[in-house]
Amino acid sequence: MQTFLQFILNALSLGSIYALMALGLVIVFGILRLVNFAYGELIMVAGYAWFALQGPGWPWVLLAVGAVIAAGVVSVLTERVAFRPVRSDSLNAMLVTSFAVSTLLQNSALLLVSPRARAVEVPSVLNNSIEFGGLRLGVNDLVTIVVCGAVLLALGALLRRTTLGIALRAAADDFRMLRLLGVRADKVIATAFAISGVLAGVVGVLWITRIGAVTPTVGAAPLLIALIAVVVGGMNGLAGSIVGGYLLGTLTVGLQLFLPQEVLAFRDAFIFAVVIIVLVLRPQGLVKGRYSAERVA
């Protein structure tokens, strides 16, 4: 029983961070049908922003806010500079653009900072753990669960209660209809990228403080995780990506626990095989989204 509860707690913590990752990716995908390969680099940007701000000994809440803002700003910039000009071209042009943006950001970090890992100062309280009833829960896990829950609730409120949020959801269903109703496409898409960037920032802060260091390739793993969660959960709705995130978190913790060591090395291959199988057998994912029109730009 205790092992089981511990398993649930770990899965919940990892799952909520995966859910945020997936959400950031799907909010752009929903509107543009673009898999933003540069999404992982936004997480990297948040990490380097934290690293750059940590010198003067500011309170770490300030560092976190700074990192989140940095990721959001870079996300909006990439939309304005790179994605907007190719939006009306083929889907391939957009995908290759995102690949190029990813390479550009990653190598900029190589060029401007260093190829080597940079250590980030983590508030020491995060490394403590709380024990109750024989269960161990790291403070960072607790923070992750609480922060992710708060962000999910806030995002839900934004999408349901505000005009902009309703426009965003409508854009994911039928973008052309939305434009016919007089909503500016540029504004909606920029907002989607801003939200995506902010989510990447939050994920970045949580992820970097877990690892304790930031490297130019730190975004690769979160990108792959988000991609899997989105495909498995369902690409046509926000709910699907959250389900996919929690599912993948549970699966990862479970495989870590039960798979023998020599098979564990191939874990990623298994998970990506699941991705292909889902794409082939159930392209809409586990959670079927609502009606969704074909891609328009």
Added chain:
Amino acid sequence: MNHLHGIVRSNRSMLLFLGLFALIAVATQLSGVPLMQRIVTVMMINLILVLGLQVFMGNSGFLSFVHIGFMGIGAYTSALLAMPVRAKSAALPTLYPFLADIQLPFLPAVLLAALVAALVAAIFGYPLMRLSESAAAIASFAMLVIIHVVLSQWSAVTNGPRTLFGVLRYTDLMTAAMWALVIIAVAYLFKRSTLGLKLRASRDNIHAAYSLGINVVVVRWIAFVISAAICGLAGALWAHFITSFAPGAFYLAQTFVVLTMLIVGGPRTVSGAVVGVLAVTAVHEGLRHVENTLNTSGSLPFQVVGLTEVLLAAALIVMLAVRPGGLIQSGEAGSPKARTVPPQQSAHVAAEEAS
């Protein structure tokens, strides 16, 4: 005589590039500068890769990330088959006996490498051909990750993530150039074949293609397998040129270089792919030279790393924004009737733009 004239006329673009590349190869060989020979050899191999990708991507309109994985499969297959038995037992002590005891000459090893890559593509690629555009791109990306994980974890065969040493050096400038010429011809002939025509029909309007009785999935699949074989061949040639390599060589960095070459040149035309390889190689080597000069001169207090990639990526972004169809968008360079049909947009987007 008249007949010959007709052949020349209808293949002018192909003959132009065959001649150009033969000339480049011979001139570089005669120049005797080792650095140039090295650069041109790698360029010839990259040309084969890019043409392999063009055969599938250009004609089907599908974006594929997995082809560098086929290059990796080709490289490891050929390296294992052609390695001397003693070197093999030293480098890979736990290799399966049936692989450990054979040593094939260069040509059969390379051809078998292409065959193995094609087989993998044929088995695992078929379901992918049924997918829609964005799902296919994600699935091909997933397949690249799978191949990478297997290559870097299958220690008995690939030495795991570590470098595999002791591959024999067979590929030189002239071998690479000869294969490049063969593949240029293959790419042109494929484009003109019935199969290529059917594939392009499915790219431009899938519903019309179905209504004409084209089995879109099968046509796509055949092209995918052919292009995988070409990439496997390129991998094999590369393995016997570099002689020691690790699975990391067949992943996102190389994918980026090859995609850049194809997209900058123009994926829809063979001449575009060829021109893209020439242009990107020139820029890439130039930038790398600048980077190296900066680093060795010691004029800067730090090492410059990644400048080449940053500028190349920026160039790609600008290129996509300004000229999304690539340098040669449609109509092969040098062919008598170069038509200028704008790259087709999906119908609803066109309607959108018009409104």
